[in-house]
Amino acid sequence: MNKKIFRLSLFVLAVVAVLNVTAQTDSLKKMPTYKVGIFAPLYLDSMFSNNTFRYKQGLPKFIVPAVEFVQGAEIALDSMKSGNGNIDATIYDSKSYTKNISYLINAKQLDNLDLIIGSVKDADYKQLADFALAKNIPFISATYPNDGGITANPFTVIMNSTLKAHCEAIYSYLLQQHGTDQIFLCRKNGTQEDKVAGYFKFLNEQDGRALLNIKTLNFDSTISSSYLQSKLDSNRKSVIIGGSLDENFAGNLGAACYDLPAVYNRILIGMPNWDGFASLQKKDDFKDFPFYFTSPYYNEKKDTYSKILMSAYAKKFKIKPSDMAFKGFETVYLFTKLLTKYPDDLINHINDKTEKVFCDYNFRPVVLKKETATPDYFENKHLYFIKLLNGATSKAW
Numbered sequence: 001m002n003k004k005i006f007r008l009s010l011f012v013l014a015v016v017a018v019l020n021v022t023a024q025t026d027s028l029k030k031m032p033t034y035k036v037g038i039f040a041p042l043y044l045d046s047m048f049s050n051n052t053f054r055y056k057q058g059l060p061k062f063i064v065p066a067v068e069f070v071q072g073a074e075i076a077l078d079s080m081k082s083g084n085g086n087i088d089a090t091i092y093d094s095k096s097y098t099k100n101i102s103y104l105i106n107a108k109q110l111d112n113l114d115l116i117i118g119s120v121k122d123a124d125y126k127q128l129a130d131f132a133l134a135k136n137i138p139f140i141s142a143t144y145p146n147d148g149g150i151t152a153n154p155f156t157v158i159m160n161s162t163l164k165a166h167c168e169a170i171y172s173y174l175l176q177q178h179g180t181d182q183i184f185l186c187r188k189n190g191t192q193e194d195k196v197a198g199y200f201k202f203l204n205e206q207d208g209r210a211l212l213n214i215k216t217l218n219f220d221s222t223i224s225s226s227y228l229q230s231k232l233d234s235n236r237k238s239v240i241i242g243g244s245l246d247e248n249f250a251g252n253l254g255a256a257c258y259d260l261p262a263v264y265n266r267i268l269i270g271m272p273n274w275d276g277f278a279s280l281q282k283k284d285d286f287k288d289f290p291f292y293f294t295s296p297y298y299n300e301k302k303d304t305y306s307k308i309l310m311s312a313y314a315k316k317f318k319i320k321p322s323d324m325a326f327k328g329f330e331t332v333y334l335f336t337k338l339l340t341k342y343p344d345d346l347i348n349h350i351n352d353k354t355e356k357v358f359c360d361y362n363f364r365p366v367v368l369k370k371e372t373a374t375p376d377y378f379e380n381k382h383l384y385f386i387k388l389l390n391g392a393t394s395k396a397w
Contacts, residue, residue, distance in 0.1 A: 040066040072328025167199035187243040225259040
């Protein structure tokens with residue numbers, strides 16, 4: 001990409017840059033221009049009153065992830081080297097009062113996009129996915145770990161794998177590595193917990209019989225180490241699956257496993273959101289006891305792209321980039337490069353490994369009903385197993 005056009009409408013603060021760079025006319029004539037729409041919930045209309053920033057103490061927490069995602073995206077666009085085309089990238093505030101997604105669609109302001117990238121969820125996600133299908137525009141969902149109920153939509157690509165995909169990865173690991181070990185699915189009452197249990201039951205009984213002997217242990221508000229010990233065999237390895245997305249449950253189950261006598265050989269595998277639980281990262285509470293969980297993202301931050309982002313971020317904002325900034329950088333860099341490489345057939349080349357940025361991805365078509373041939377969406381099925389030990393994370397396997 002020789003020249004890039006950025007139309008970024010963001011608030012002028014130390015944490016956000018405003019760009020309005022116009023490519024030279026001669027350059028635009030030489031190569032095609034591709035239009036990219038980047039959506040994030042910036043809440044710009046509620047941030048200002050009469051052109052005055054309303055929050056004197058700084059950015060409110062609820063807006064920070066979107067701002068960081070956009071910052072990473074902006075640095076990605078600014079870092080791209082010469083390629084096969086020019087990029088006209090516009091960042092849209094999905095929570096705008098006057099120009100929200102519905103308005104933009106009805107006003108036909110998105111009809112000429114070649115690629116949609118969104119760090120959005122719920123209704124915003126559904127609107128963009130439906131619009132992408134109607135207009136045959138690839139829609140990359142960068143951070144939402146949910147299919148949002150969409151079906152028959154082969155233009156939607158989910159990067160942040162769904163809970164079902166995480167359960168599939170854990171089950172596959174169990175099948176390959178712990179087929180003869182004790183396996184316990186520990187859970188509490190709850191809708192999400194029902195989903196997790198249902199996923200494992202479906203995976204384990206697809207052929208009408210259970211392939212693995214997975215025992216379910218139900219807990220209320222307390223998890224007793226002595227009760228857990230009564231279920232384990234000290235002569236066998238035990239795999240304990242924390243089948244809940246609740247932080248208190250994760251901490252209580254972790255404490256129960258931690259307090260077991262050393263003679264019990266156990267592995268505790270949690271759900272994908274356990275990586276964000278501060279209670280599990282306390283070194284003194286779980287000294288030398290590892291937690292395992294799956295994640296679509298793993299970056300040691302030693303590669304060239306990471307160094308580009310960290311250097312630019314430090315120069316612009318005087319701080320280190322967050323995980324959301326890395327996600328914004330990776331998503332925009334990867335799929336914008338693929339767009340210029342495969343402008344007419346991006347969806348069929350989303351697994352092109354030559355443009356890898358930070359993580360490995362394996363996008364597979366998901367078909368929810370066997371009788372249908374059209375993919376309901378594409379989802380990243382490549383998941384890393386991460387170990388959290390003494391407050392530090394590393395790739396386990």
